[in-house]
Amino acid sequence: MSVKLRILQIGPSSSVQDAGRRGHLRYGVTESGVMDRVAYHMVNAALGNPSDAPVLEISLGGAQIVCEEGSLSCAVGGGDFNVSLDGNDIPSWSIFTLTAGSTLRIRSGSWGSWCYIAFAASLQSERWLGSASVTMGSGLCGAALAQDDLLELQQARLIADDCISYFDASPLKPADNFRVVLGPQDRFFDDASKAALTEQAFEITAEYNRMGMRLKGPSLNINQALDMPSEPIARGSLQVPGHGDPICLMADHQTAGGYPKIATVISTDLDRLAQCRAGDVLRFSAVSVAESIQLTRAHHEQFLLHLEQIAQNRLGLTERLWSNNLISGSVDAEQF
Amino acid sequence: MQSNYPILRPIADTGVLVEFGAAISELNHQAVLQFDAAVSSADIPGLTETSPAYTSVLVGYNPLLTDYDTICQALQSCLGKASESQSNNTKHWQIPACYSEVYAPDLAELADKLSVSEQDVIAQHVAAQYKVYMYGFAPGYAYLGGVPEAIQIPRKQAPVMGVPAGVIMIAGPQALITTVVMPTGWWRIGRSGINPLQSNADNPFLFNVGDTVEFVAMSETDFKKHATQ
Numbered sequence: 001m002s003v004k005l006r007i008l009q010i011g012p013s014s015s016v017q018d019a020g021r022r023g024h025l026r027y028g029v030t031e032s033g034v035m036d037r038v039a040y041h042m043v044n045a046a047l048g049n050p051s052d053a054p055v056l057e058i059s060l061g062g063a064q065i066v067c068e069e070g071s072l073s074c075a076v077g078g079g080d081f082n083v084s085l086d087g088n089d090i091p092s093w094s095i096f097t098l099t100a101g102s103t104l105r106i107r108s109g110s111w112g113s114w115c116y117i118a119f120a121a122s123l124q125s126e127r128w129l130g131s132a133s134v135t136m137g138s139g140l141c142g143a144a145l146a147q148d149d150l151l152e153l154q155q156a157r158l159i160a161d162d163c164i165s166y167f168d169a170s171p172l173k174p175a176d177n178f179r180v181v182l183g184p185q186d187r188f189f190d191d192a193s194k195a196a197l198t199e200q201a202f203e204i205t206a207e208y209n210r211m212g213m214r215l216k217g218p219s220l221n222i223n224q225a226l227d228m229p230s231e232p233i234a235r236g237s238l239q240v241p242g243h244g245d246p247i248c249l250m251a252d253h254q255t256a257g258g259y260p261k262i263a264t265v266i267s268t269d270l271d272r273l274a275q276c277r278a279g280d281v282l283r284f285s286a287v288s289v290a291e292s293i294q295l296t297r298a299h300h301e302q303f304l305l306h307l308e309q310i311a312q313n314r315l316g317l318t319e320r321l322w323s324n325n326l327i328s329g330s331v332d333a334e335q336f
Numbered sequence: 337m338q339s340n341y342p343i344l345r346p347i348a349d350t351g352v353l354v355e356f357g358a359a360i361s362e363l364n365h366q367a368v369l370q371f372d373a374a375v376s377s378a379d380i381p382g383l384t385e386t387s388p389a390y391t392s393v394l395v396g397y398n399p400l401l402t403d404y405d406t407i408c409q410a411l412q413s414c415l416g417k418a419s420e421s422q423s424n425n426t427k428h429w430q431i432p433a434c435y436s437e438v439y440a441p442d443l444a445e446l447a448d449k450l451s452v453s454e455q456d457v458i459a460q461h462v463a464a465q466y467k468v469y470m471y472g473f474a475p476g477y478a479y480l481g482g483v484p485e486a487i488q489i490p491r492k493q494a495p496v497m498g499v500p501a502g503v504i505m506i507a508g509p510q511a512l513i514t515t516v517v518m519p520t521g522w523w524r525i526g527r528s529g530i531n532p533l534q535s536n537a538d539n540p541f542l543f544n545v546g547d548t549v550e551f552v553a554m555s556e557t558d559f560k561k562h563a564t565q
Binding site: 135 | 345346347348349350351353358359360384385386387388389390391392393394396399400403404405470471472473474475476477478479516517518537540541545
């Protein structure tokens, strides 16, 4: 079955994203992909989608989307956004059915910067180097979503005929502490700045987009005139330009640059950081490389358990539907 | 290579920055290329990618499959073999270029600032041999080192918005050919007959780091013919 969705309204910096395109940094191609990889994998798992299926990444500006043709199951998740279907509020982490004529509305809620919509269908979108992810501003694989855009989907499936909450996102709510490994250029900063990085608080500024997040706090100063050759940059780097404010580089970061990086946020903490908002206050704590790897492995184990739980819930649901024991009303994940 | 180099530095839980020196030099870049070639042929478990630059190489790894110490040991072994590795897959490219006024909006001002003629700028640019040192800024933006000293000029104070693909630009010792529409503060002196970002789905990048490039000047008429071929 084919489905047509029309964008009635959409905030800036919303786009089609997937797991990103890796392995092309050497050609100046940034990874892109979703800002919150944890939420991304969960919304796809909720529908039994392939783990690299493209989704819509909705910014704080929200979205209003109408189904013009066909019907399909969708899953939302990410921050705690306010989601409604034809005017009826539904949980911010739920599976629901869009039918012709129905309108999905997403608005910013109590926390979170990014909301994901996965489809039980194949979203028709441009692809480049094996990925459907838009790199903002490059024009190489589509652009940000805009009003009146038409989304076409093939092989649509129906999983539920009602709205079901499939996950309790509260454990994913961003904390205010983020782990970093110092370097690779912490040696260029004066002692006071190095101490300030982990001893003082930083506030997220409004200069936050898919490329990076500028933080305001104690000024971080270099201890010498610097003429650093341009070098490759990794996601999570805390790059400090001349103004002294660290910028945490995110999914669409430039692949190379000549500003020193005082530290790098560990990969496990980047998704939670991405869900923070301007005005949020955070602190950094330094860990060793060995600790960062242990943290990542432990986090991954926990993450797989979440995915397994979501998959089991979905299977349970399918069995119930098969036996015509249709679920009515919204139920908690624990209840089925 | 300076004596205490190469230095391996961690980038959180997913990367190692291998540095071959503090300053841009032919020697340091040669070490980068040899190391990059050695790592590429070493088949290291858990390694995800390498990204070479002027004086350093970023090595990415998957922390679920390997760890920092293991990767560093494997990289040290590549450093031992790097001097034997030849990046012999480098190519030489001749890029058709047109320096006509219509394609070179900054040529007159540049020549004026440097107190040389426009013809001199073009002659110098064409006579030089360039090397692909690294990619950066935007997809397919290959930094070509080798702009002759006589036509080296710092980038402009304010960037020009919406510069299209295929523009030949210079700033300081570097030249590049734009591949996508971007703002830039570099000086636009011509148009390339080839976009280094090709429409080849599998490998759209014309240059490899280490390749050499020269520009071949064409008249506007010949260039237009070339472009329609």
